[in-house]
Amino acid sequence: MSRQYTTDMTIGSPVYHILGFSAPLLAGNLFQQLYNMVDSIVVGNYVGALALAAVGACGSLNFLFFALSSGIAIGIGVIVSQYFGAGDEVHVRKTIANSIYILATSAVAVSILGVIFAPDILKLLNTPDRIYEDALLYLRTTCAGIPAIAAYNGIASILRALGDSKTPLKFLIVASLVNVVLDLVFVLQFGMGVFGVALATIISQLVAAVTCAIFAYRNVEYFRLTKEQMVPEKSIIINSVRLGVPIAFQNSLIAISCLVLQRVVNGFGETVVAAYTITNRIELFVQQPYSSVSMAVSTFTAQNIGAGKIKRVKEGFHKSVFISFVFSICMLPIAFFFGEQIVALFVREEAVIAMGAKALKITSICYFPLALIYMPRALLNGAGDAAFAMINGLTEVACRIGFSMVLARIPAIGYWGIWVTTGATWTVTAIVCMIRYFSGSWRYKGIYSREEL
Numbered sequence: 001m002s003r004q005y006t007t008d009m010t011i012g013s014p015v016y017h018i019l020g021f022s023a024p025l026l027a028g029n030l031f032q033q034l035y036n037m038v039d040s041i042v043v044g045n046y047v048g049a050l051a052l053a054a055v056g057a058c059g060s061l062n063f064l065f066f067a068l069s070s071g072i073a074i075g076i077g078v079i080v081s082q083y084f085g086a087g088d089e090v091h092v093r094k095t096i097a098n099s100i101y102i103l104a105t106s107a108v109a110v111s112i113l114g115v116i117f118a119p120d121i122l123k124l125l126n127t128p129d130r131i132y133e134d135a136l137l138y139l140r141t142t143c144a145g146i147p148a149i150a151a152y153n154g155i156a157s158i159l160r161a162l163g164d165s166k167t168p169l170k171f172l173i174v175a176s177l178v179n180v181v182l183d184l185v186f187v188l189q190f191g192m193g194v195f196g197v198a199l200a201t202i203i204s205q206l207v208a209a210v211t212c213a214i215f216a217y218r219n220v221e222y223f224r225l226t227k228e229q230m231v232p233e234k235s236i237i238i239n240s241v242r243l244g245v246p247i248a249f250q251n252s253l254i255a256i257s258c259l260v261l262q263r264v265v266n267g268f269g270e271t272v273v274a275a276y277t278i279t280n281r282i283e284l285f286v287q288q289p290y291s292s293v294s295m296a297v298s299t300f301t302a303q304n305i306g307a308g309k310i311k312r313v314k315e316g317f318h319k320s321v322f323i324s325f326v327f328s329i330c331m332l333p334i335a336f337f338f339g340e341q342i343v344a345l346f347v348r349e350e351a352v353i354a355m356g357a358k359a360l361k362i363t364s365i366c367y368f369p370l371a372l373i374y375m376p377r378a379l380l381n382g383a384g385d386a387a388f389a390m391i392n393g394l395t396e397v398a399c400r401i402g403f404s405m406v407l408a409r410i411p412a413i414g415y416w417g418i419w420v421t422t423g424a425t426w427t428v429t430a431i432v433c434m435i436r437y438f439s440g441s442w443r444y445k446g447i448y449s450r451e452e453l
């Protein structure tokens with residue numbers, strides 16, 4: 001079997017594998033955030049601050065709906081990685097086959113629920129009347145496109161599980177370029193507003209899914225499935241659900257906690273909503289190196305858990321923490337001294353720019369604790385520690401709700417409590433993640449839990 005599009009991470013330098021795997025992921029994530037930022041820049045500059053606030057008001061909701069379907073894809077990727085690391089090619093193929101049924105079912109269900117309940121959720125979140133209609137249109141459009149997003153994420157997750165982070169990048173770049181072009185055409189040429197921005201995103205994801213699927217079928221033999229392999233297998237579905245649902249639930253809890261915070265934000269009016277939207281976009285951009293390294297750590301962990309190489313898992317984790325620490329230190333002066341210039345890329349209103357710049361200073365102090373969420377969480381997910389996913393999600397819910405409800409009501413703090421809540425949540429969650437890592441219980445959670453002597 002050709003190994004051109006797979007990488008065995010159970011041998012060779014852990015740092016080489018993590019950095020080599022992370023680089024394409026980082027490029028892909030940056031491109032993805034690029035077209036998210038283009039959405040915001042186009043809307044903020046050519047439609048208006050209210051339209052930008054409408055898009056921002058849907059950010060946490062989109063994360064919630066996407067998390068419900070993408071969590072399953074992550075769980076499937078972990079299973080594929082563990083089987084691949086153990087050299088069990090038969091179950092690699094069977095897991096890929098069964099993933100089609102699981103992903104399709106979950107994505108369609110979430111899409112339908114999102115479209116139906118969008119109005120009720122936006123009202124529950126106290127979405128300001130002036131942005132409600134645009135927010136509803138944007139949310140329903142993106143929810144309708146969840147199957148396309150889930151399809152790309154599922155294929156990309158499996159390719160990464162096999163050690164190939166370059167192929168998903170190629171098609172994500174294509175999708176990013178398509179998204180940027182369609183943004184400009186739909187908004188500037190046809191005046192479609194927030195609907196055009198949402199439609200551009202969905203079309204670009206569909207392009208990525210279709211092209212990536214065709215490539216995988218033609219070039220990766222694991223994707224060339226027989227009729228026998230396409231038969232649903234109960235044990236694989238159960239394992240996929242056992243790992244995928246807790247991860248989906250974890251991400252959903254995080255999204256719900258963000259929704260609660262969004263409700264607090266909405267209560268302060270359009271200016272605060274716009275500033276919060278912009279800082280969220282910037283922070284998502286900053287988080288991409290953490291996300292990229294953590295995805296590498298997850299695949300590295302899963303393959304080596306499958307091979308029983310626990311010492312390599314720990315070595316890779318320690319190196320990833322050091323890499324993220326260096327990046328965190330480098331980002332501090334940028335946030336402190338260039339915040340206004342960065343925020344000004346999104347809007348022209350001086351009040352929003354001033355507020356967003358100060359908010360960046362508050363959250364940037366906690367960038368390293370944020371990294372200490374990503375790295376252990378990636379290791380624990382890669383090891384198959386489904387129980388921790390629940391703990392992690394509940395921790396973020398408790399912190400975001402608790403801190404925001406208290407801090408935002410203190411007159412001396414007011415709306416600044418929104419960004420203090422973000423930093424405090426990162427810090428507490430990081431502590432919980434590290435405690436779980438040092439407990440060592442994750443070593444025995446995988447499908448293959450044997451450990452080297």
